Amino acid sequence: MTKRSLFASFLLLSSALVSPAALAQTAEPDPAPAETPPADPADDGAAGEEEVDVSIPGGADAEIVVTGRYTPNVVRATPEVVSVLSSADIARTGEGDISGSLQRVTGLSVVGGGFVYVRGLGDRYSLALLNGSPLPSPEPLKRVVPLDIFPTNVIDSTLVQKSYSANFPGEFGGGVINLTTKAIPRESFLTFSGGIGWDSETTNELGYTYYGSDTDWTGFDDGTRDVPPLLKAAFASGKPILEGADFSLDDLKAIQMELVNSETSLLQQNDHIPVNWSAGITGGTTIQLPDGELGIIATAGISNKWRTRDTLQQTSLETDLSGEPQTNFNRVVTDNRIVVNGLLGFGLELGDHKFRWTNLYIRDTLKQARLGLGTNRNQSDRDIMQQDTAWYERQLINSQLVAEFDFDRIQLDLRGGYANSQREAPYERSFTYVRTNLPTDIDPVGDKFVNDLTGGRGSASISFSDLNEDLWSGGVDLSYELAPRITATVGYAYSDTHRTSVRRDFLFRAQNLPIEVQQLRPDYLLSDASIQLYDIRLLETSAQDGAAAFDANLTTHAGYAQLQAEIVPGVNINAGVRYEDAKQTVVPVDLFNTGSSVFVQTNLNNDYWLPAVTLTWEMAPDMQLRLNGSKTIARPQFRELVAQVYLDPESNRLYRGNPSLADSELWNAELRYEWYFDRDQRFTVAGFYKSIDNPIEAYTSASDNQVSTSYANAPKATLYGAEVEVQKYFPLDTLSDAPFWQSRRLVLIGNYTYTQSDIQVGEDDVTFVNGVERPADIFFFDGSPLTGQSDHLVNFQIGLEDQDRLSQQTLLLTYASPRVTSRGPSGQPDLKEKPGIQLDFVARQGINLLNKEIELKFEARNLTGRKYEELQTSGDNKIYFNRYKLGRTFSLSASIKF
Numbered sequence: 001m002t003k004r005s006l007f008a009s010f011l012l013l014s015s016a017l018v019s020p021a022a023l024a025q026t027a028e029p030d031p032a033p034a035e036t037p038p039a040d041p042a043d044d045g046a047a048g049e050e051e052v053d054v055s056i057p058g059g060a061d062a063e064i065v066v067t068g069r070y071t072p073n074v075v076r077a078t079p080e081v082v083s084v085l086s087s088a089d090i091a092r093t094g095e096g097d098i099s100g101s102l103q104r105v106t107g108l109s110v111v112g113g114g115f116v117y118v119r120g121l122g123d124r125y126s127l128a129l130l131n132g133s134p135l136p137s138p139e140p141l142k143r144v145v146p147l148d149i150f151p152t153n154v155i156d157s158t159l160v161q162k163s164y165s166a167n168f169p170g171e172f173g174g175g176v177i178n179l180t181t182k183a184i185p186r187e188s189f190l191t192f193s194g195g196i197g198w199d200s201e202t203t204n205e206l207g208y209t210y211y212g213s214d215t216d217w218t219g220f221d222d223g224t225r226d227v228p229p230l231l232k233a234a235f236a237s238g239k240p241i242l243e244g245a246d247f248s249l250d251d252l253k254a255i256q257m258e259l260v261n262s263e264t265s266l267l268q269q270n271d272h273i274p275v276n277w278s279a280g281i282t283g284g285t286t287i288q289l290p291d292g293e294l295g296i297i298a299t300a301g302i303s304n305k306w307r308t309r310d311t312l313q314q315t316s317l318e319t320d321l322s323g324e325p326q327t328n329f330n331r332v333v334t335d336n337r338i339v340v341n342g343l344l345g346f347g348l349e350l351g352d353h354k355f356r357w358t359n360l361y362i363r364d365t366l367k368q369a370r371l372g373l374g375t376n377r378n379q380s381d382r383d384i385m386q387q388d389t390a391w392y393e394r395q396l397i398n399s400q401l402v403a404e405f406d407f408d409r410i411q412l413d414l415r416g417g418y419a420n421s422q423r424e425a426p427y428e429r430s431f432t433y434v435r436t437n438l439p440t441d442i443d444p445v446g447d448k449f450v451n452d453l454t455g456g457r458g459s460a461s462i463s464f465s466d467l468n469e470d471l472w473s474g475g476v477d478l479s480y481e482l483a484p485r486i487t488a489t490v491g492y493a494y495s496d497t498h499r500t501s502v503r504r505d506f507l508f509r510a511q512n513l514p515i516e517v518q519q520l521r522p523d524y525l526l527s528d529a530s531i532q533l534y535d536i537r538l539l540e541t542s543a544q545d546g547a548a549a550f551d552a553n554l555t556t557h558a559g560y561a562q563l564q565a566e567i568v569p570g571v572n573i574n575a576g577v578r579y580e581d582a583k584q585t586v587v588p589v590d591l592f593n594t595g596s597s598v599f600v601q602t603n604l605n606n607d608y609w610l611p612a613v614t615l616t617w618e619m620a621p622d623m624q625l626r627l628n629g630s631k632t633i634a635r636p637q638f639r640e641l642v643a644q645v646y647l648d649p650e651s652n653r654l655y656r657g658n659p660s661l662a663d664s665e666l667w668n669a670e671l672r673y674e675w676y677f678d679r680d681q682r683f684t685v686a687g688f689y690k691s692i693d694n695p696i697e698a699y700t701s702a703s704d705n706q707v708s709t710s711y712a713n714a715p716k717a718t719l720y721g722a723e724v725e726v727q728k729y730f731p732l733d734t735l736s737d738a739p740f741w742q743s744r745r746l747v748l749i750g751n752y753t754y755t756q757s758d759i760q761v762g763e764d765d766v767t768f769v770n771g772v773e774r775p776a777d778i779f780f781f782d783g784s785p786l787t788g789q790s791d792h793l794v795n796f797q798i799g800l801e802d803q804d805r806l807s808q809q810t811l812l813l814t815y816a817s818p819r820v821t822s823r824g825p826s827g828q829p830d831l832k833e834k835p836g837i838q839l840d841f842v843a844r845q846g847i848n849l850l851n852k853e854i855e856l857k858f859e860a861r862n863l864t865g866r867k868y869e870e871l872q873t874s875g876d877n878k879i880y881f882n883r884y885k886l887g888r889t890f891s892l893s894a895s896i897k898f
Contacts, residue, residue, distance in 0.1 A: 075682070076624070076674065076676050076682075078161075079165070079564055079572060079574035079614055079616060080161050080162075080163045080165050080574065080614055080628070081161065081162045081163040081614075081626060081628060081670060081672055081686070082159055082160060082161045082162070083105045083106060083159075083160040083162070084157065084158070084159050084160075085101055085102070085104075085105065085157060085158040085159075085160075086157050087156050087157055089101070089104075090152050090155065090157075090158070091152075091844065092797070092799070092801075092808060092810055092842070092844075093797075093810075093812060093842065094810075094840075094842035094844070094857060094859045095152060097147070097148045097149070097150055097151055097152060098147050098148075098150040098151075098152055098155050098158060098179060099115075099116065099146070099147035099148040099150075100148070101152065101158070102116055102147065102158065102160070102177065103116075103795070103814060104749075104795050104797070104812065104814070105160055105751075105795075106684075106723050106724075106725045106751035106753060106795070107119045107162065107723050107751075107753040107793065108160065108793075109790060109793055109816050109835070110147075110148075111123070111788060111819075111833075115144060115146055115147070116128075116147055116177060117174070117788050117789075118160075118162065118173070118174030118175040119162070119174050119175070119688060119719070119721060119723075119753065119755055120174075120719060120721070120755040120757060120786065120788065120789030120790060120819075121173055121174035121690075121719065121786070121788065121789070122786070122787055122788040123144045123788075124144065124173070124634050124635075124637060124696065125172075125173025125174040125634050125666075126144065126173060126174050126175055126176070126177060127144075127168070127169060127171055127172055127173070127175070127176040127177065128144060128145050128147060128176075128177050128179070129176060129177070129178045129179065130178075130179050130181070130360070130398060130400070130419075131178075131179070131180055131181060131356075131358055131400055131402065131415075132178060132402070132415060133398075133400050133415060133417040133419075133473050134169070134417075134419075134471060134473050134495050134497075135396075135398070135419060135421075135471070136396070136419050136420065136421040136469040136470070136471040136497060136499075137421060137469065138364075138394035138395060138396060138421040138422060138423045138467065138469070139394070139423070144637070145396070145421070147177070147179075149339065149362050149364045149394065149396065150179060150362065151301055151303070151339060151341050151362075153193075153280055153282060153299055153301050153341070154181055154182065154299055154301075154341055154343045154360065155179050155180065155181060155182075156180050156181060156182045156183060157180045158177065158178065158179050158180065159177075159178045159180070160175055160176070160177050160178075161175055161176045161178070162174070162175040162670070162688075163612075163614055163626070163628035163630065163668070163670055164610075164612045164628075164630035164631075164632050164668060165562065165574060165576060165612050165614065165630075166560040166561070166562050166576030166577055166578040166610065166611070166612050167477070167489065167491060167560055167562055167576065167578075169493065169495075169556070169558065169580070170558070170578060170580040170608055170610045170632055170633045171632070171633055171634060171635060172630075172632040172633075173632055173633075173634045173666055181343060181345060181358050181360065182282075182284075182297050182299070182343065182345060183295065183297070183345065183347050183356065184284075184286060184293070184295025184297070184347035184349070185284035185285065185286055185295055185297055186286065187286065188284065188285040188286065189282075189283060189284055189285075189897055189898070190281075190282075190283040190897070190898040191281070191282045191283070191895050191896065191897045191898070192280075192281050192895065192896050192898075193278075193279065193280045193281070193282075193301075193893060193894065193895035193896075194277070194278065194279045194280070194893065194894060194895075195277065195278045195279075195857070195891055195892060195893025195894065196275050196276065196277050196891065196892060196893075197275060197276035197277070197278075197305070197859075197889060197890065197891030197892075198275060198276070198889065198890045198891070199276065199306065199307065199308075199887040199888075199889045200865075200887040200888040200889070201307075201308055201309075201310075201885050201886070201887030201888075202273050202306050202307055202308040202334075202887055203273055203274070203275050203276070203306065204272050204273065204275075205271075205272075205273055205308060206269065206270070206271050206273075206308070206332075207269075207270050207273040207306070207308040207332070207334035207369075208267050208268065208269060208270065208332060208334045208369040208370070208371050209267075209268055209270050209334055209336065209367070209369045210263070210264065210265070210266055210267055210268055210369050210389045211262070211263045211266070211268070212224065212225070212263060212264065212367060212391065213225070213263065216336075216338075216367055216391075217304060217338065218302070218338065218340070219302075219304075219338030219339070219340050219363055219364075219365035219393075220340075220363075220365075221391065221393075221426075224260055224263055224264070225260065225264065225391055225426040225427050226426070227426065227464060228255070228258035228259060228260075229258065230251075230254055230255045230258050231255050231258065231259070231464075234247070234255060235504065238591065238592065238593070239592065240540045240542070240591075240592045241255070241504075241506065241538060241540040242537075242538070242539050242540050243537055249535060249537065252537050252538045253531050253532060253535075253536075255538055256508070256526070256531050256536065256538050257528045257531055257532075259427075259462070260427065261523050261526055261527065261528075262523040264389060264391075264427040264429055265389060265429050265431070265522040265523050265526065266521065266522060266523045267369055267371060267387045267389060267522075268369075270334075273306045273308060273334065274306060276303070276304065276305040276306060276889075276891065277303070277304055278301065278302065278303035278304070278893065279301065279302055279303075280299065280300065280301030280302070280895075281299065281300055281301070282297075282298070282299040282300075283297070283298055283299075284296060284297035284298070289350075291350050291351060292348065292349045292350040292351060293348075293349050294346070294347070294348050295345075295346070295347040295348075295349075296345070296346055296347075297343070297344075297345045297347075298342075298343065298344045298345070299341075299342065299343045300341070300342045300343075301339075301340070301341050301342075302338070302339070302340050302341075303337075303338070303339045304336070304337075304338050305336075305337050305338075306334065306335070306336050306337075307334070307335045307337070307887075308332065308333065308334045308335075309332070309333045309334075309335075309868075309884040309885075310330070310331075310332050310884055310885065311330070311331045311332070311333060311882055311883060311884040312329075312330055312880045312882075312883045312884070313327075313328075313329045313330075313331055313372075313374075313880065313881060313882055313883075314326075314327060314328050314329070314879045314880050314881065315327045315707045315879065315881070316828070316872070316879045317826075318828075319826065319827045319828055319874075320874045320875070320877060321828065321829070321872055321873075321874045321877035321878070321879050322874075322877055324377065325879060326376070326377050326378075327374065327375070327376045327377070328374050328375050329372045329373065329374030329375075329384075329386070330372065330373055330374060331370055331371065331372030331373075331374075331386070332370070332371050332372070333368065333369075333370045334368070334369050334370075335366055335367070335368050336366070336367040336368075337364070337365070337366050337367075338364075338365045338367075339362070339363070339364050339365075340361075340362070340363045340365075341360075341361065341362045341363070342360075342361045343358070343359065343360050343361070344358075344359045345357065345358045345359065346358075352406035352407075353403070353404065353405050353406060354402075354403070354404040354406075355401075355402070355403050355404075356400075356401070356402040356403075357399075357400070357401050357402075358398075358399070358400045358402075359398070359399045359400075360396070360397070360398040360399075361395075361396070361397055361398075362395070362396045363393070363394070363395045363396075364393075364394040364395070365391070365392065365393050365394070366390075366391075366392040366394075367390075367391055368388070368389070368390045368391075368392070369387075369388070369389055369390075370386070370387065370388040370389075371385075371386070371387050372384075372385070372386040372387070373385050373386075374386075379434065382434050382435055382436075383434070383435035383449075384432060384433070384434055384435070385432070385433040385434075385435070385449050386430065386431070386432050386433075387430070387431050387522070388428075388429065388430045388431075389427070389428075389429045390425060390427075390428045390429070391425065391426060391427060391428075392423065392424075392425050393422070393423065393424045393425070394421070394422070394423050395420075395421065395422045395423075396419065396420070396421045397419065397420045397421075398417065398418075398419040398420075399417060399418050399419070400415065400416070400417035401414075401415065401416050401417070402414070402415045403415075409480060409481040410478070410479070410480050410481075411477075411478070411479040411480075412476070412477070412478055412479075413475075413476070413477040413478075413479075414475075414476050415473075415474060415475050415476075416473070416474040416475075417471075417472075417473050417474070418470070418471070418472055418473075419470075419471045419473075420468070420469065420470050420471075421467075421468075421469045421471075422466075422467065422468050422469075423465075423466070423467040424465070424466050424467075425463070425464070425465045425466075426464050427462065427464070428462065428463040428464070428465070429460075429461070429462050429522075430459075430460070430461045430462075431451065431458075431459070431460050431522045431525075432451065432458050432459045432460075433449035433450060433451045433458050434449065434450060434451070434457040434458050435447065435448065435449050435450075436448055436449075436450055448519055449519070450515065450518035450519055451518055451525060452510070452513050452518045453508055453509055453510040453513060453518075453525075453536065454509070454510070454511070455507070455509075457518075458518065459507065459508075460507070460508040460522065460525065460526060461505065461506060461507050461508070461541075462505075462506050462508075463503060463504065463505045463506070464503070464504045465501070465502065465503035465504070466501070466502050466503075467499065467500070467501045467502075468499070468500050468501075469497065469498065469499040469500075470497070470498050471495065471496070471497045471498075472494075472495070472496045473493075473494065473495040473496075474493070474494050474495075475491060475492060475493040475494065476491060476492055477489060477490070477491035478490055478491065482565075485565065485566040485572075486563075486564070486565040486566065487563070487564045487565070488561070488562070488563050488564075489561070489562045489563075489564070489576075490559070490560065490561050490562075491559065491560050491562075492557075492558065492559050492560075493556070493557075493558045493559075493560075494556070494557055494558075495554075495555070495556050496553070496554075496555045496556075497552075497553065497554045497555075498551075498552070498553050499551075499552045499553070499638055500549070500550075500551050500552075501549060501550055501552075501638075501639075502548065502549040502589075502591075503542065503548055503549070503644070503646070504540065504542045504548060505540070505541045505542045505548070506538050506539060506540050506541065506542075507538075507539045507541055508526060508536055508537070508538060508539075509536070509537045509538075509539050510534055510535065510536045510537070511535070512534075513534055514534075517530060517534060542591065548589070548591050548644070549588070549589035549591055550586055550587060550588050550589055550638070550642045550644065551586075551587045551589055552584075552585065552586045552587070552638040552641075552642075553583075553584070553585050554582065554583070554584045554585075554635070554638075555582065555583050556580060556581065556582040557580070557581045557582075558578055558579065558580040558581070559578070559579050560576055560577065560578040560579070561576055561577060562574065562575070562576030563575055563576065570617060570618040570619075571615065571616070571617050571618070572615070572616045572617075572618075573613065573614070573615055573616075574613070574614045574616075575611075575612070575613040575614075576611070576612055576613075577609060577610065577611045577612070578609075578610040578611075578612075579607065579608070579609055579610075580607065580608050580610060580633075581606075581607040582604075582605075582606060582607070582635070583603075583604070583605045584602075584603075584604040584605075584635060584636075585601065585602065585603050585604075586601070586602040586638055586641040586642055586659070587601045587602075588600070588601070588642055588643065588644070600643075600659055600771065602641045602659045602661075604635070604636070604662070604663065606663055608631075608633055608665075609631075610630070610631050610632060610633070611629075611630065611631055612628070612629070612630035612631070613628070613629055613630070614626060614627070614628040615627045615628075622675060622676045622677055623673070623674065623675050623676075624673075624674050625671070625672070625673055625674075626670070626671070626672040626674065627670070627671050627672075628668070628669065628670045628671075628672075629667075629668065629669050629670075630667075630668045631665065631666065631667055631668070632665075632666045632668060633663055633664065633665055633666065634663065634664040634666065634695075634696070635663050635664075636661035636662070636663070636696060636711070639655070639657055640657045640658065640661055640696070640711045641657050641658070641659050641661055642657040642659070643656065643657055643658070643659060643770060644656065644657055645708065654707070654708035654709065655708065655709050655710070656708050656709070656710045657710065657711065658710055658711050658712060658768075658769055658770060659770060659771065660712075660768035660769060660770060660771055660772075661696055661711060661712070661713060662694050662713050662768075663694065664692055664693065664694045664695050664696055664713070665692070665693045665694065666690055666691070666692050666693075667690065667691045668688070668689070668690050669688065669689045669690075670686060670687070670688040670689075671686065671687050671688075672684060672685070672686035672687075673685050673686070678729075680727065680729070681727055681728050681729055682725070682726075682727050683724075683725070683726050683727075684723075684724065684725045685722070685723070685724045685725075686722065686723050686724075687720075687721070687722045688720065688721055688722070688723075689718070689719070689720040690718065690719040690720070691716075691717075691718050692716065692717045692718070692719070693716055694713040694714070694715070694716075695713065695714050695716070695717045695759070695786065696711055696712070696713055696714075697711065697712065697713075697714045697759070697779075697780065697786070697787050697823065698710070698711055698787050698821070698822040698823065699711070699712060699779045699780070699822060699823035699825070700822045700823055700824060700825040700828075700831065701825050701826075707825065709822050710769075712767045712768075712769055712776075712779050712780075713767050713768070714759045714760075714761065714767065714776065714779075714780045715759075715760060715761055715762065715765040715767070715776050715780075716759070716760040717757060717758065717759045717760060717786055718757065718758060718760070719755065719756070719757035719786060719789065720755075720756055720757075721753060721754050721755035721756060722753075722754050723751065723752065723753040723754070724751065724752050725750070725751040726748070726749070726750050726751070727748070727749045728748045728749075729745045729746065729747055729748075730745060730746040730748070731744075731745050732744045732745055732746060732800075743802050743803045743804040743805075744800055744801065744802050744803070744807075745800075745801060745803060746798070746799075746800060747797065747798065747799045747800070747801055747810070748797070748798055749795075749796070749797040749798075750794075750795065750796040750797070751793075751794075751795050751796075752792070752793070752794050752795075753792070753793040753794075754791065754792060755789055755790065755791060755792075755793075756785075756791065757785045757786040757789045758782075758783045758784065758785060758786075759780050759781070759782065759783070759784045759785075759786065760782060760783075761776050761777050761780050761781065761782040762776075762782075763777070765777070767779060767780075779823060780823065781823075784820070784823070784830065785819075785820055786820070787819075787820050787821065787822065787823075788819055788820070788821070789819055789820070790816045790817045790818065790819040790835070791817045791818075792815065792816070792817040793815070793816050793817075794813070794814070794815040794816075795812075795813070795814055795815075796812070796813045797810055797811065797812050797813075798810070798811050799811065805846055806844060806845065806846030806855060807844070807845055807846065808842070808843065808844045808845075809841075809842075809843045810841070810842045810843075811839070811840070811841055812839070812840040812841070812842065813837065813838070813839050813840075814837070814838045814840075815835075815836070815837045815838075816835035816836075817835075818832045818833065818834045818835075819832065819833055819835070820832055820833075821833045821870055824872060828872060828874070829872045829873055829874050830872070831870060831871070831872055831881055832870070832871060832872070832873070833868075833869070833870045834868075834869040834870075834871070835868075836864075836866040836867070836869075837864055837866060838861070838862050838864065838866055839862070839863040839864045840859070840860065840861045840862070840863065841858075841859070841860040841863065842857070842858070842859050842860075843857065843858045843859075844856070844857045845857075852896055852897065852898065853896070853897040854894060854895070854896045854897075855894065855895045855896075855897075856892075856893075856894050857891075857892070857893045857894070858890075858891070858892050859889070859890065859891045859892075859893075860888070860889070860890050861888065861889040861890075862886050862887065862888050862889060863888060865885070865886075865887075865888055866886055867883065867884065867885050867886060868882065868883065868884055868885075868886055869882070869883045870882040870883070871883065
């Protein structure tokens with residue numbers, strides 16, 4: 001370093017120490033690595049570059065001019081529209097999973113078990129990444145990973161980018177959510193944590209469960225639910241499992257008697273559902289090396305939670321919803337959800353070069369028991385009792401390698417990853433009993449529930465399903481600084497997703513069961529003795545409603561070029577274009593070689609040029625204006641392309657795919673004003689607009705026997721809206737001279753999003769359903785809003801926090817106005833969900849005990865006691881597809897750091 005540069009650096013440091021306000025806050029940072037967030041999204045400190053201009057004319061009266069450029073936070077410094085949830089932000093909300101924290105971000109809402117909607121666009125229009133790499137999904141109905149499976153203890157920060165830039169995959173739509181896992185610790189530590197929770201609708205209240213196995217509480221079955229040997233051999237035979245198809249009656253009896261019976265079919269009443277609990281351990285250390293340092297971090301955790309829902313579920317076949325519902329059930333559903341997670345990460349820093357290896361494991365298990373009582377008008381209004389037991393295992397394994405090389409003006413980033421997701425659902429059992437309570441009943445048993453296993457007065461079924469998805473991804477990005485504040489970047493990205501899914505469904509059938517046997521409880525009804533004495537048969541129904549299995553693949557190759565530059569002082573541009581080629585295939589598997597027409601392969605082979613440009617004008621040292629325009633796409637999800645019926649256990653609704661779906665194309669525009677009036681404090685307001693060609697929308701079909709949801713391309717849709725956000729701190733030391741107030745401040749964080757959308761359908765517009773051209777106005781109404789779009793989203797946080805030590809008390813309010821979940825069947829009104837208002841309170845307090853750091857946390861959720869409602873409305877007529885109370889929950893947890 002020369003004396004002149006050393007002298008200049010000293011002057012800059014002195015100016016910063018004496019008068020930080022003298023530094024002009026107008027820096028533009030180096031661009032973030034492609035498809036990854038900035039190096040430390042949680043850091044709201046100086047993230048930009050400093051520029052020093054020193055003029056020394058000579059002589060004793062030397063004139064010195066110092067110009068400093070400083071960027072206060074990442075949200076402002078990035079060349080795109082972003083929101084950042086730092087580890088501090090996540091901790092303030094107190095949420096146990098990352099989806100709960102994301103619903104506090106401007107314009108975001110979380111729907112149906114962790115799926116994030118950005119500005120009213122469904123989860124298909126959002127992209128989830130982990131450390132910049134794509135993620136597979138363990139969900140049968142989705143290709144997007146549900147974010148509620150990510151515990152907050154493995155996530156360090158989250159970046160949400162709403163304006164598209166060419167370094168991201170084209171399936172951007174509404175935005176990208178990039179989760180960053182914990183990295184190199186700055187000091188060695190070891191933390192233990194644990195907590196308990198109470199749900200007013202569940203804990204110590206009536207619920208239902210079943211035995212399963214001895215190790216169910218861990219989320220791992222002990223082998224009880226493994227597919228039995230005879231059934232496994234029958235699966236491998238390639239023949240439908242029914243009498244006459246290479247299986248005799250004795251063969252079917254033998255297969256049935258190997259099935260685990262009582263442990264998986266006997267529903268048990270529990271008047272005192274247990275408390276919720278969680279435990280975890282996190283540790284890390286840093287090893288100093290001659291030319292750098294090696295960081296190691298590891299975490300492991302488990303949570304065991306219960307939830308009981310007393311639901312009302314109805315359907316109607318009438319256009320105006322008049323008269324008695326077609327089906328009308330009260331169903332009590334008890335879920336026992338166990339999440340096990342682990343993370344092992346290594347970080348190596350050698351000079352300016354960084355290497356990172358991250359390994360993540362998440363297992364999310366749901367043990368579900370359901371008991372319902374109701375009527376179906378197709379069955380002469382007899383009372384019907386249905387009971388179901390299920391076990392759903394979702395698992396994600398992810399391993400990533402990232403290398404960042406910094407050669408002064410050249411930066412080279414390499415990344416590669418492999419991820420595997422699985423979902424297994426063995427022993428999904430369902431039993432239906434019918435009450436003999438009508439005058440036409442001639443059975444001499446009085447008022448009893450019976451199951452004759454004929455399908456008319458009762459039924460019994462069992463299903464086994466398995467999903468596996470492998471995702472390989474990689475990429476390279478090369479950046480070169482052409483001149484100060486002018487950087488060019490080129491990159492290439494590859495991903496290959498392969499999913500296989502198999503579902504095998506069976507009915508138990510019998511003829512002329514004695515009335516005494518029909519009254520037996522499920523495990524006795526299907527006991528070995530009953531099977532042998534009364535010739536109960538196993539009948540496979542896997543292929544009756546479409547393909548029982550499919551094989552799907554999505555391979556993308558993409559290249560992009562991007563330029564980030566300061567055009568004139570105060571005006572910056574980030575412009576680029578991405579070329580993306582994708583081949584998507586979904587092949588229904590004809591397990592039994594039936595040759596049916598439903599086994600039609602879907603091939604989507606498309607390529608796109610996707611431009612994006614963002615202009616940023618610094619209107620003043622603390623104000624800037626952004627203008628963005630871009631083109632993005634959305635592809636159909638795998639399950640949506642398969643003509644296969646699937647029951648979603650969350651909504652108790654049937655879904656069927658449509659092989660004729662096509663890609664959607666979006667044109668996006670946004671104008672955004674940002675005012676950073678103080679450190680970590682800001683006011684922003686934005687307007688946005690999207691035009692969508694061929695949006696994929698859900699619609700509902702009704703028949704005498706069932707209501708099912710499917711998908712079709714609407715001709716066109718538009719979406720527009722505005723959002724505003726404020727974050728402000730008020731020091732409280734002026735309230736009193738008491739020590740309590742000297743370091744405390746009031747925190748106010750609020751945001752509001754207004755969105756409008758409409759589907760545009762003309763008289764001559766058509767859509768394709770299962771290869772058949774149909775008038776679009778049969779499925780969609782002109783002017784209807786897009787599925788999942790709420791007109792109003794509100795988030796507000798008010799809290800007290802101590803700036804010198806951990807002490808936070810925060811009230812959090814969230815509101816989402818009603819939104820469409822599916823199109824109404826046969827001219828009926830749309831199905832709408834009413835999320836309503838939720839009020840939470842979170843308190844965090846740090847204490848020092850025996851020289852150990854201890855954090856105590858108290859959470860109170862849903863203090864307003866809101867209900868969940870999904871319904872159709874026509875005048876005064878209402879049909880509730882799903883309605884239940886959401887309990888108030890209270891939890892207390894503690895962590896101790898060594």
